[in-house]
Amino acid sequence: MKKILIITTLAASLLSLTACQKPDQSTEQVKASPAATSAPQSVTNPLDVKVLKASYNLPACSGEGCVQVDIQRLQTNKPWINQFLDQKILALSNVQLSEKQPTLTTLQANVDRFVQAAKQDSIARGAPVPYTMQVTPEFLGEKGDIGLFKISAAFYSGGAHGSAFDNYYNLDLKQKKQLQLADLLLPEQQPKLYELVHQQYADWVKQNDLSADLSKYEQDWPFKLTDNFTFSEDGLVLAYGQYEIGPYAVGMPEFTIPYAQLAGIIKPEYLAAPLQLQKMQLQDPQPDVEKDASPRAD
Known part of the structure; x- marks a missing residue:
C-alpha cells in the first residue's frame, strides 16, 4: 500500500484558485452562531470570514481515473490569518508520493505533480487509478480573543485506503500567534x-x-x-x-x-465555552472572488 506523507514545510501565502472547467466563483459569508454558554466578549474586531471555493487548472479528462482536486481557502479581515492559513493549506497540498521529498513551490505546482503521479501510476498498473485530493478549511468560531479554525484534508493515491487529517488552529488575535497547549496551562x-x-x-x-x-x-x-x-x-x-x-x-x-x-x-480565561461556536452558517453568496492569490515560496 502506498503511503502518503505530508511535508510540513511552510511557504508564503495566498492561493490562486482557477479551473480548466468553469469554476464556481462564489464566496460564502461565514458567521458564528451564539453558543448556549457564554465567554468573555472579545475586545478585538469580530472576525469576518468568507469561504472561497474553486478548483484548479486540471488537464481535460473524461471517463474513469480522472484526478479529483478540491481545495478551498478562507478570506478573513485579518491579513496575517489569511497568510497563516494559506501556508498550512499549501503545505497540506504538497503530498509526498515517492522517496524524494518535493519542493514547496506553488499550489498549482503541487496539483500538477499530483496529476502526473496519478498518470504514471495508471500506466504502471495498466488501469486507471482515481487519485483524489481535498483540503477544506473551516472557521469554527471565536473564544474571547481566540479565533478557532480547522483544516481537514483527505487524499487517495491507490492502495487499500486513503489518508485523512483534521488539524486545529487556535489563533490569538491580540498576540497574532498560534496557541500551543503549553500556553493554556x-x-x-x-x-x-x-x-x-x-x-x-x-x-x-x-x-x-x-x-x-x-x-x-x-x-x-x-x-x-x-x-x-x-x-x-x-x-x-x-x-x-x-x-x-x-x-x-x-x-x-x-x-x-x-x-x-x-x-x-x-488558565481562567480558557475555562469558559466559546461565545461564538458556529455550525457553519453560510449566508448570502457574493459574486466576486479575489484574483491572483497564488501562494509561492520565497
Missing part, C-alpha cells in the same frame, strides 16, 4: 492534564476492544498530549490523527475534558 499543571486525558485514552482502548492489557497496547501505541486541540461547548478537545495512538481502523479519536475538570489546571 497554569504552572506545573501538565501532569494533571496528562492524567485526565490518559484516563479517557484508557477508557477508549477498553471500549474499542483494542487490548485487554493497556500497558501492552501502549507499548505499540504510546499515549502523549498533543498540540492539536480546540475548544468546544463542553470542554477542551484533544484530537489525534490516523496511526497516532491506534491502527487505521480506529480513525482519528478525540478526547474532551470538561471545563469543570480543568479548573486549576488551565
